[in-house]
Amino acid sequence: MKTPLHHKLKTFKIGGVHPDDNKISASAPITPLALPKMVIIPIAQHIGAPAKIVVQRGDNVKVGQVIAVHEGFVSANIHSSVSGRVGVIEEVMDSTGFKHTAISIRVKGDDWEQSIDRGDVLVEQIKLTPKEIVACIMEMGVVGMGGAAFPSHVKLSVPEGKQVDHLLINGVECEPYLTSDHRLMLEKPKEIIVGIKILMKALGVDTSIIGIEDNKHDAIELFQELLKNETGITVESLEVHYPQGGEKQLIQALLNREVPSGGLPADVGVIVHNVGTTFAVYEAVQKSKPLVERVVTVTGKEVKQPSNFLVRIGTSVIDLLIAAGGVPERTGKIVSGGPMMGKAIADLDVPVAKGTSGILLIPEEESKRAEVYNCVHCGKCIEACPMGLEPYRLLLMSKKGNNQRAKEEHILDCIECGSCSFVCPSNRPILDYIRLGKTQLRKPKKP
Amino acid sequence: MSTALLTVSPSPHIHTELTVPQIMRGVIIAMVPALLFSIYNFGLGAVYVTVLAIVFCVGIEYLIAKYLLNRAATIYDGSAVITGILLAFNVPSNLPWYIILVGSAVAVGIGKMSFGGLGNNPFNPALVGRVFLLLSFPVQMTSWPTQGATFSLDAVTGATPLGILKDGLRNGEPVDSLMTQMPSYSDFFFGLQGGSLGEMSAFALLIGLVYMLYRKIITWHAPVSMIATVFVMTGIFWLIDPTKYASPFFHVLTGGVMLGAVFMATDYVTSPFTHRGMLIFGFGIGVLTVLIRLFGSYPEGVSFAILIMNAFVPMINRFAKETRYGSKASDRLERSDASTRK
Numbered sequence: 001m002k003t004p005l006h007h008k009l010k011t012f013k014i015g016g017v018h019p020d021d022n023k024i025s026a027s028a029p030i031t032p033l034a035l036p037k038m039v040i041i042p043i044a045q046h047i048g049a050p051a052k053i054v055v056q057r058g059d060n061v062k063v064g065q066v067i068a069v070h071e072g073f074v075s076a077n078i079h080s081s082v083s084g085r086v087g088v089i090e091e092v093m094d095s096t097g098f099k100h101t102a103i104s105i106r107v108k109g110d111d112w113e114q115s116i117d118r119g120d121v122l123v124e125q126i127k128l129t130p131k132e133i134v135a136c137i138m139e140m141g142v143v144g145m146g147g148a149a150f151p152s153h154v155k156l157s158v159p160e161g162k163q164v165d166h167l168l169i170n171g172v173e174c175e176p177y178l179t180s181d182h183r184l185m186l187e188k189p190k191e192i193i194v195g196i197k198i199l200m201k202a203l204g205v206d207t208s209i210i211g212i213e214d215n216k217h218d219a220i221e222l223f224q225e226l227l228k229n230e231t232g233i234t235v236e237s238l239e240v241h242y243p244q245g246g247e248k249q250l251i252q253a254l255l256n257r258e259v260p261s262g263g264l265p266a267d268v269g270v271i272v273h274n275v276g277t278t279f280a281v282y283e284a285v286q287k288s289k290p291l292v293e294r295v296v297t298v299t300g301k302e303v304k305q306p307s308n309f310l311v312r313i314g315t316s317v318i319d320l321l322i323a324a325g326g327v328p329e330r331t332g333k334i335v336s337g338g339p340m341m342g343k344a345i346a347d348l349d350v351p352v353a354k355g356t357s358g359i360l361l362i363p364e365e366e367s368k369r370a371e372v373y374n375c376v377h378c379g380k381c382i383e384a385c386p387m388g389l390e391p392y393r394l395l396l397m398s399k400k401g402n403n404q405r406a407k408e409e410h411i412l413d414c415i416e417c418g419s420c421s422f423v424c425p426s427n428r429p430i431l432d433y434i435r436l437g438k439t440q441l442r443k444p445k446k447p
Numbered sequence: 448m449s450t451a452l453l454t455v456s457p458s459p460h461i462h463t464e465l466t467v468p469q470i471m472r473g474v475i476i477a478m479v480p481a482l483l484f485s486i487y488n489f490g491l492g493a494v495y496v497t498v499l500a501i502v503f504c505v506g507i508e509y510l511i512a513k514y515l516l517n518r519a520a521t522i523y524d525g526s527a528v529i530t531g532i533l534l535a536f537n538v539p540s541n542l543p544w545y546i547i548l549v550g551s552a553v554a555v556g557i558g559k560m561s562f563g564g565l566g567n568n569p570f571n572p573a574l575v576g577r578v579f580l581l582l583s584f585p586v587q588m589t590s591w592p593t594q595g596a597t598f599s600l601d602a603v604t605g606a607t608p609l610g611i612l613k614d615g616l617r618n619g620e621p622v623d624s625l626m627t628q629m630p631s632y633s634d635f636f637f638g639l640q641g642g643s644l645g646e647m648s649a650f651a652l653l654i655g656l657v658y659m660l661y662r663k664i665i666t667w668h669a670p671v672s673m674i675a676t677v678f679v680m681t682g683i684f685w686l687i688d689p690t691k692y693a694s695p696f697f698h699v700l701t702g703g704v705m706l707g708a709v710f711m712a713t714d715y716v717t718s719p720f721t722h723r724g725m726l727i728f729g730f731g732i733g734v735l736t737v738l739i740r741l742f743g744s745y746p747e748g749v750s751f752a753i754l755i756m757n758a759f760v761p762m763i764n765r766f767a768k769e770t771r772y773g774s775k776a777s778d779r780l781e782r783s784d785a786s787t788r789k
Contacts, residue, residue, distance in 0.1 A: 014769070014772050017463075019461055019463075097455070176461065248772060248773075252772070258773045261771075261774075332452075332454050333453060333456075333460060334453055335458075335460050337458075339458075339460040339461040340458060340460075341458050342458055343457075344454065345453070346453060360460075366461070367460075369456060370466060373466075373566070374563075374564065374565045374567065375566050377715050377716050378470075378715040379715070382721055382769055383721075383769075387771065387772040387773075388768075388769040388771035388772050390768070390769075410771060413771070413772070416458075418459030421459050422462055423465075425465050425467045425469075425470050426466070426566075427466060
């Protein structure tokens with residue numbers, strides 16, 4: 001069903017691009033992936049301090065048992081996603097391309113912690129107080145599941161003096177190819193709605209808006225139907241427009257508010273959570289289930305069975321690829337995440353982490369970058385930048401090491417959505433240099 | 448499968464299909480209607496001038512890149528072909544080959560390669576070549592083969608409508624009587640008038656404009672702003688004194704306004720980055736064109752107007768910026784901070 005033309009859909013106001021959405025796995029239901037023989041669970045799957053390991057080699061663990069506890073406030077607990085015996089604890093390369101300490105567990109049976117409710121019955125009544133909800137979310141290791149993996153309890157602890165009036169639920173899934181959020185919305189809508197109510201209670205807000213892009217009509221209609229008799233929660237259909245799933249862009253699209261440079265959504269009275277996170281919050285609070293599994297899309301133009309799997313955290317990428325029909329002959333690049341912001345992985349043993357939303361297989365001919373030409377001053381990068389920056393200039397400044405100048409030109413506002421590099425007709429590595437500039441600026445100064 | 452063969456590179460992992468060679472090809476396709484029309488109008492002369500200009504421009508760029516700069520040849524991006532066609536579009540169809548060679552050498556050699564090639568030139572190369580020729584070979588550059596009445600390819604030459612107007616007004620003739628010597632507006636629109644190769648047919652040029660807009664190669668801002676400015680400004684003068692000033696339709700449909708608006712004010716390299724900048728740029732070209740046409744000694748001013756505005760592009764880029772996300776919010780914060788401090 002198409003939206004009538006006279007109805008202008010909401011979207012963000014500055015920049016953005018329209019890549020082909022290629023949602024080829026959208027009709028594949030979420031299927032649980034067979035238990036792997038071994039999992040590798042990194043202790044730094046989130047933004048913030050890595051968790052502190054509390055198990056030793058040879059320990060027997062159950063599903064849901066804490067194996068590493070958060071260090072400080074901005075950190076998250078890590079739970080075992082399988083039952084079995086703890087093996088080597090060593091540094092392994094994760095999907096970021098860096099080596100981080102990880103706990104390997106050899107799987108034996110599927111023995112869950114007693115406290116976890118594994119039934120499918122919807123639990124609607126929210127018994128916990130706001131404080132208990134935040135503590136529970138922290139305990140259960142819930143982090144943002146849209147990709148950045150920011151610990152959710154931190155977002156729910158609104159700083160003193162800031163008034164939050166809106167909770168926005170991010171069901172945009174603007175990355176091409178990915179469909180894990182879409183499937184979750186279709187298959188677990190009631191749980192997501194309870195999750196929203198939990199988050200609203202924790203934040204003490206009365207208004208929540210679910211933002212979903214117009215290419216997911218079935219999900220929009222489903223939520224409209226389910227929310228008919230609810231007050232305070234609405235669903236808003238948004239124009240298909242990358243990077244609408246960016247927090248700042250979603251806030252602009254839905255509420256026409258702008259987060260100030262260097263500020264947080266709470267500065268304009270908003271908290272944003274992803275639908276995947278909202279579902280994890282439901283499971284954590286209502287079912288006492290820690291974040292031990294997540295939905296991962298496995299897709300690509302030549303993948304035999306584009307799929308959406310329910311995967312235990314720590315499962316190797318190779319297990320997912322085999323389940324989706326193997327790696328196609330002419331695969332040139334494998335990306336953890338979406339094609340615009342995902343990270344190319346070098347090794348198929350990389351484990352699925354809490355923030356892994358998809359595995360994308362890119363054919364050989366699309367995997368290499370094309371020839372770079374001189375900048376032709378077309379201005380397309382400026383037109384595309386959703387933050388209203390001048391990407392071509394930031395590239396030049398970073399290239400010359402002119403970092404202070406770049407800072408004055410707000411290089412740190414860049415959200416690294418990749419729209420500038422995507423549109424550049426000269427194939428210039430704009431975002432690569434902007435990242436370099438940002439890293440240089442964030443490096444602690446030499447004494 | 449060996450994982451050693453996987454490519455690892457930073458995001459984004461997909462790219463738009465519109466790349467520099469494709470854009471250049473798109474611009475060349477957009478020039479085809481105007482080119483076909485000039486062949487229809489001027490016959491072999493148009494083919495001869497266009498082919499020579501392309502061969503000279505591409506050849507000179509190749510020689511400079513290879514032997515002077517010791518670089519890989521840059522001719523495959525297609526920009527030299529565009530310079531060649533644009534140069535041909537800006538000269539009469541009976542221009543001798545050596546003048547085309549000089550024009551091409553100046554356009555590509557001085558206008559483009561001396562600044563470092565594609566993307567680095569501040570001025571439109573074809574116009575640099577054209578203006579150089581206009582100042583160096585004024586006679587050859589302003590003897591236009593006539594057509595419209597007869598479509599034969601004789602060597603009879605005559606003035607352009609703008610030339611007739613300028614000379615007539617100088618001799619004190621009123622606009623009305625001068626207009627009787629000229630083709631009708633519909634002839635102007637479809638291109639039955641004297642002039643340079645590619646500038647006659649507004650209709651053919653507009654087809655090219657629509658094609659480039661459809662392919663999203665350019666945006667409407669610069670051409671619309673330029674044409675609207677010429678129309679409004681000449682319209683004001685025409686309303687003040689219609690015996691001294693020609694109508695705005697005449698000014699928009701004659702000379703290089705359409706050609707300049709469609710293919711030169713939209714040149715990526717020598718026009719501003721932002722839409723706001725492009726509007727200012729087009730406005731500036733329009734104002735300068737009208738000033739030169741009405742009060743200057745040349746009958747036509749589009750080339751000069753565009754080159755002058757090219758020089759202002761860096762300044763326009765400085766001031767006409769996109770609205771930054773959060774700038775409203777930080778303004779508000781600063782203001783509220785200031786008010787609380789009081």
